[in-house]
Amino acid sequence: MKKWEENIRRVVPYTPGEQPKVPGMIKLNTNENPYPPAPGVRRALQEMEEEGFRLYPDPACSSLIEALSERYQRPREQFFVGVGSDDVLAMAFLTFFNSGRPILFPDITYSFYPVWAELFGIPYERPALDEEFWIVKEDYVRENGGIIFPNPNAPTGLYMELEDVEEILGNNPDVVVIVDEAYVDFAGPSALELVDRYENLLVVQTFSKSRSMAGMRIGFAVGNPCLIKYLNDVKYSFNSYTMSQAALELGAAAVRDEAYFQDKVKRLVATRERTKKELRALGFRFPDSGANFIFASHESCPAKEIFEALRERRIYVRYFDAPRLRDYLRITIGTDEQMDTLLKALKEITSEKG
Numbered sequence: 387m388k389k390w391e392e393n394i395r396r397v398v399p400y401t402p403g404e405q406p407k408v409p410g411m412i413k414l415n416t417n418e419n420p421y422p423p424a425p426g427v428r429r430a431l432q433e434m435e436e437e438g439f440r441l442y443p444d445p446a447c448s449s450l451i452e453a454l455s456e457r458y459q460r461p462r463e464q465f466f467v468g469v470g471s472d473d474v475l476a477m478a479f480l481t482f483f484n485s486g487r488p489i490l491f492p493d494i495t496y497s498f499y500p501v502w503a504e505l506f507g508i509p510y511e512r513p514a515l516d517e518e519f520w521i522v523k524e525d526y527v528r529e530n531g532g533i534i535f536p537n538p539n540a541p542t543g544l545y546m547e548l549e550d551v552e553e554i555l556g557n558n559p560d561v562v563v564i565v566d567e568a569y570v571d572f573a574g575p576s577a578l579e580l581v582d583r584y585e586n587l588l589v590v591q592t593f594s595k596s597r598s599m600a601g602m603r604i605g606f607a608v609g610n611p612c613l614i615k616y617l618n619d620v621k622y623s624f625n626s627y628t629m630s631q632a633a634l635e636l637g638a639a640a641v642r643d644e645a646y647f648q649d650k651v652k653r654l655v656a657t658r659e660r661t662k663k664e665l666r667a668l669g670f671r672f673p674d675s676g677a678n679f680i681f682a683s684h685e686s687c688p689a690k691e692i693f694e695a696l697r698e699r700r701i702y703v704r705y706f707d708a709p710r711l712r713d714y715l716r717i718t719i720g721t722d723e724q725m726d727t728l729l730k731a732l733k734e735i736t737s738e739k740g
């Protein structure tokens with residue numbers, strides 16, 4: 387190693403899912419939404435004023451925060467927004483996990499958590515999910531420097547009931563607990579309703595999945611105003627203008643179309659439930675997902691072979707070559723038509739190789 391290399395911060399980065407650009411592909415590998423964003427989003431883009439490009443954006447992100455505040459019926463001081471929830475979560479790690487004691491998150495979960503912990507020098511421990519992939523809430527009763535888990539969890543899709551989330555909160559009043567709700571709109575009640583009772587709770591959500599806006603990079607956090615102020619202090623010490631003016635205006639337009647949002651979420655959940663039935667009939671097993679994906683394993687056909695055979699047919703799903711995960715495929719829920727094509731391919735592949 388060169389002398390100058392010795393003092394460089396070296397990290398093992400997060401590996402994002404691939405973004406292939408193959409004509410006619412069916413892309414079910416990164417949990418994007420198959421439906422377009424609300425029609426008002428495109429209108430807002432067309433109506434963007436010249437100032438939106440020429441001037442710096444509003445550092446306080448007021449237009450988006452105002453829209454979120456109305457939609458969720460909570461004061462503006464409870465909101466923080468960022469460049470996707472990845473940005474919000476990274477800021478939250480940097481802000482809240484500073485005790486020197488290990489933070490806790492599940493052994494199987496969103497694989498960005500250990501990357502941020504390493505990057506920021508935060509010690510961490512990873513309690514194992516049980517045999518059925520459930521988070522064991524009793525494992526989160528021990529000294530720690532903070533807690534984070536997704537609900538529903540990724541890549542399992544399992545949704546933890548709010549009373550169990552509340553039990554974890556009740557057992558950890560002295561640290562910040564972050565609930566990453568990237569998929570909650572497809573599942574059950576959000577931990578948002580606990581924010582007023584637990585001042586150490588930060589709930590993080592994203593526009594990437596349920597609002598079909600992964601490309602715009604919009605995420606937000608909700609917590610008591612004191613937590614939000616600490617987050618803002620760190621943000622303004624790092625980059626005052628995280629979100630583009632376009633993202634702020636387009637995000638606000640999306641939040642204002644509640645009917646469209648409800649309709650598309652409902653449709654996606656119906657497709658997911660139908661897909662579960664058909665996958666079961668083909669010999670797949672999976673945790674009962676509350677998200678916009680299914681984490682499925684076949685009774686006889688190895689996941690990696692299915693993954694590769696699907697790929698040859700230009701159907702992209704996600705495969706994780708890691709212990710406890712390598713028998714599974716994570717399949718994003720697309721449109722009904724896309725799922726029909728997938729199921730037909732799976733039927734052929736599993737009867738050939740099974």
Ligand SMILES: *Cc1c(COP(=O)(O)O)cnc(C)c1O
Nearest residue numbers: 470471472496536568592594605
């Ligand atoms: C998708 C996802 C995110 C990140 O989403 P952004 O696109 O950065 O908003 C965060 N957490 C989990 C669990 C996710 O699945």
